[in-house]
Amino acid sequence: MYGDGLTQPIAVHDDETQRVDQAFRSEVEAFLDESLTEALREAGRETTGLKSAPDACGAWRDKLFQRGWLAPSWPVKHGGAGWSTAQRLYFENACAERDAPILQSSGVRTIGPLIIEEGSPSQKARYLPAILSGEHEWCQGFSESQAGSDLSALSLRAERDGDDFVLSGSKLWTSFAQYATHMFLLARNVPSSRGGEGLVFLLVEMDRPGIDVRPIRFIDGQHETNEVFFDKVRTPVSDRIGDIGEGWKTAKRLMSIARSNNTTTGVLRRALRAAQREAAESGDVCPQEEAKFLDLQRRIDAFEAFEWRVAAGMVAVAPAPATSALKLLATELHQAITEIGLTTAPHSEFAQAKYLATRAATIYSGTSEIHRNILARSIGCP
Ligand SMILES: Cc1cc2nc3c(=O)[nH]c(=O)nc-3n(C[C@H](O)[C@H](O)[C@H](O)COP(=O)(O)OP(=O)(O)OC[C@H]3O[C@@H](n4cnc5c(N)ncnc54)[C@H](O)[C@@H]3O)c2cc1C
Numbered sequence: 449m450y451g452d453g454l455t456q457p458i459a460v461h462d463d464e465t466q467r468v469d470q471a472f473r474s475e476v477e478a479f480l481d482e483s484l485t486e487a488l489r490e491a492g493r494e495t496t497g498l499k500s501a502p503d504a505c506g507a508w509r510d511k512l513f514q515r516g517w518l519a520p521s522w523p524v525k526h527g528g529a530g531w532s533t534a535q536r537l538y539f540e541n542a543c544a545e546r547d548a549p550i551l552q553s554s555g556v557r558t559i560g561p562l563i564i565e566e567g568s569p570s571q572k573a574r575y576l577p578a579i580l581s582g583e584h585e586w587c588q589g590f591s592e593s594q595a596g597s598d599l600s601a602l603s604l605r606a607e608r609d610g611d612d613f614v615l616s617g618s619k620l621w622t623s624f625a626q627y628a629t630h631m632f633l634l635a636r637n638v639p640s641s642r643g644g645e646g647l648v649f650l651l652v653e654m655d656r657p658g659i660d661v662r663p664i665r666f667i668d669g670q671h672e673t674n675e676v677f678f679d680k681v682r683t684p685v686s687d688r689i690g691d692i693g694e695g696w697k698t699a700k701r702l703m704s705i706a707r708s709n710n711t712t713t714g715v716l717r718r719a720l721r722a723a724q725r726e727a728a729e730s731g732d733v734c735p736q737e738e739a740k741f742l743d744l745q746r747r748i749d750a751f752e753a754f755e756w757r758v759a760a761g762m763v764a765v766a767p768a769p770a771t772s773a774l775k776l777l778a779t780e781l782h783q784a785i786t787e788i789g790l791t792t793a794p795h796s797e798f799a800q801a802k803y804l805a806t807r808a809a810t811i812y813s814g815t816s817e818i819h820r821n822i823l824a825r826s827i828g829c830p
Contacts, residue, residue, distance in 0.1 A: 467534035492547035496801035500549035544714030555579035589633030606635035644696030711778035723789030769826035
């Protein structure tokens, strides 16, 4: 059977403005109008990859932090805004409408929520404030050369030695490891184990001796991902989430969080707006192209309705099929937008860069084929 989020027909929801009160909207709009300088908006508009330029991200992050709005979904007691789903989505869309810089922080969006749910009190005290202040930047160390779609085939070793684990092996495709102060990773603590057994989920400081980060350049010369080598890296046994040997369970929860906010409606709307802008600047847009833009607009509206349903029901545990459907729909839609963007503005460097940057979206965080497998299994297919 489908998870709850998929059994009901998807109805496009009421207008967004009906879900948040006027006072909240005015507060958000006043803040954004005042804080988003033209330079920040320009940095947002020019973004082609997953994050805006580092300077713009830093400046925008600081403003959100000062206002207490950097982590909209975190509870107030942990320094978040404590907003409802409706308020969070409203804010996200309002930022996108004004071309705010894209932060895409895996600290705020991925490991932070996991630490809030499953971390120890001392981990919460140590990591959450540092994520919010920008002192800590996180990267994700799951994939390896022989462990991508079949992640449970991973082989990074975590050998116990007193109060430490000693890490040996390597991780591949680690996004933004070059900026990260910390990595959350999965390692094998039982050498003879197979699959999801005998794994541990660790929080590792990137400046520990024995860690070597080497860049992987994309076809367009961008540097987002890396290979990370571990040569007898010592890290405390206590710096883990979940029990030793139970890392797979923790990783599955983390992936569910990550997939549910991988590509949001706000990201899609701003990509469509950028494609339309580039098309208009490149010359006349023919009726067939207009029709394609309208079709994409309609698909984003439908996606937004679905995103809302999943977010509203996702309190403690997100149903895996629903987050897979979100990730699959959003990333394929994002690619469709940048494809029409390139078709209508073939000579635009921005459209070319945007097209290339979204090619990997249907690979990272689980490929489209893997998400289709999850959806198929959820309705009983073999
Ligand atoms: C830009 C980018 C950023 C990334 N960032 C990170 C990161 O920060 N941290 C991290 O840990 N990883 C990261 N990854 C790695 C990403 O998660 C893996 O690339 C992805 O899981 C696919 O694994 P793979 O590359 O080994 O391909 P493979 O698993 O070898 O797959 C190759 C092809 O076979 C298909 N396939 C495999 N198994 C099946 C199956 N059972 N059924 C149907 N088809 C199948 C796949 O869909 C794919 O088309 C990133 C990848 C990219 C490209």
